[in-house]
Amino acid sequence: MSTAALAERVARESYGRLIALLSARTRDVAAAEDALADAFAAALVAWPRAGAPDNPEAWLFAAAKRKLIDAARRAKTAAGGEAEIMRGLEELEADMSARAIPDQRLGLMFACAHPAIEASVRTPLMLQAVLGFSAERIAAAFLLEPAAMGQRLVRAKKKIRDAGLGFEMPGPELWRPRIDAVLDAIYAAFASGWSDPLGVDAERVGLADEAIWLGRVLVSQAPDEAEALGLLALMLHLEARRRARRDSEQRYVPLDEQDTTLWDRALIEEAELTLHRASALNRAGRYQLEAAIQSAHASRAWRGLVDWDAIVLLYQALGELTGSPVARLNAAAAIAKRDGPEAGYEAAEAAGAHYPVLRDYQPYWALMADLCAKLGRTQAARAAYDEAMARETDGAVVAFLKQRRDNL
Numbered sequence: 001m002s003t004a005a006l007a008e009r010v011a012r013e014s015y016g017r018l019i020a021l022l023s024a025r026t027r028d029v030a031a032a033e034d035a036l037a038d039a040f041a042a043a044l045v046a047w048p049r050a051g052a053p054d055n056p057e058a059w060l061f062a063a064a065k066r067k068l069i070d071a072a073r074r075a076k077t078a079a080g081g082e083a084e085i086m087r088g089l090e091e092l093e094a095d096m097s098a099r100a101i102p103d104q105r106l107g108l109m110f111a112c113a114h115p116a117i118e119a120s121v122r123t124p125l126m127l128q129a130v131l132g133f134s135a136e137r138i139a140a141a142f143l144l145e146p147a148a149m150g151q152r153l154v155r156a157k158k159k160i161r162d163a164g165l166g167f168e169m170p171g172p173e174l175w176r177p178r179i180d181a182v183l184d185a186i187y188a189a190f191a192s193g194w195s196d197p198l199g200v201d202a203e204r205v206g207l208a209d210e211a212i213w214l215g216r217v218l219v220s221q222a223p224d225e226a227e228a229l230g231l232l233a234l235m236l237h238l239e240a241r242r243r244a245r246r247d248s249e250q251r252y253v254p255l256d257e258q259d260t261t262l263w264d265r266a267l268i269e270e271a272e273l274t275l276h277r278a279s280a281l282n283r284a285g286r287y288q289l290e291a292a293i294q295s296a297h298a299s300r301a302w303r304g305l306v307d308w309d310a311i312v313l314l315y316q317a318l319g320e321l322t323g324s325p326v327a328r329l330n331a332a333a334a335i336a337k338r339d340g341p342e343a344g345y346e347a348a349e350a351a352g353a354h355y356p357v358l359r360d361y362q363p364y365w366a367l368m369a370d371l372c373a374k375l376g377r378t379q380a381a382r383a384a385y386d387e388a389m390a391r392e393t394d395g396a397v398v399a400f401l402k403q404r405r406d407n408l
Contacts, residue, residue: 014060233274233287292310
């Protein structure tokens, strides 16, 4: 592996851990990001010349630590401040083993979700500071201009620094106001990784695994938090189907056509046990409902059929709980499976009329195309397939939709 490729891999795999580690002692996320960026730049110069170090993460930590201390000196840190930063960072460096670095990302996520941080920026802040998402990528996901999102993130990081917010895991009485934002950020990271089933996107590879790891850590810290359990169960159910989402020629395979023998039974079993633990707490929430829907789909692996009655009811409950247009659309798709294409079409059309935003949503047009085709409305189906393809960025899905259209 070239030194440039090694640096890229380490950046992808260790960015969040290093940022959390560096900023835990300085309380300055922006300064940690700047220092780590300088450390990566130094690595690209030093590693080709001297060879890659045995522990690249430790090398980067030490380089970033020096950058932080230099910055503190230039800023003429208040008396004792520089010494405190040095002492904290050196203690961490001494604790780092030859094989691993401490992982304090969950603490950083809870700091980003502090009530002092504006609610609308908590999840974006976690995505950038902990998981390394760019401001441009976050802005696109939240339908904002990159400059506006960048300004919000800068203000939030300044708030963490100026208020000296702690990065320790809060007790149960304090994490309740923060837990929703933490869960949403973990799921956003998972969804980004899950949308790259082949692992070919350098920005997204490994994100699903990282999110599941964070979910496991959160559950270990908060074993009685029903929605944390629900989120973990949801991610495990979805990840269990990764191998079946493309065929041997890398073509897209919809869920109800997937080969269940390719599903990971161990992950499904873990998901089921985790969902059972959540249900026993008797505090239903969004992620538990979504996990229950995936559990109903997973039953096809051993029963050979899906309980569409249950899925319709679960999506309807999810829609009532969250007010989500997508939940209502998915309920329409389930109604089509249960009651036939005419009933599904009427439900989908009603959802689109009630939530106009759905008319710019690719799955809405894909569903309408499929239902129109089944109802013999060929012209309407072709038009709907065109609308769906125009809104899809995944080449395999576009090819699937085009084939369905061409087969009309």
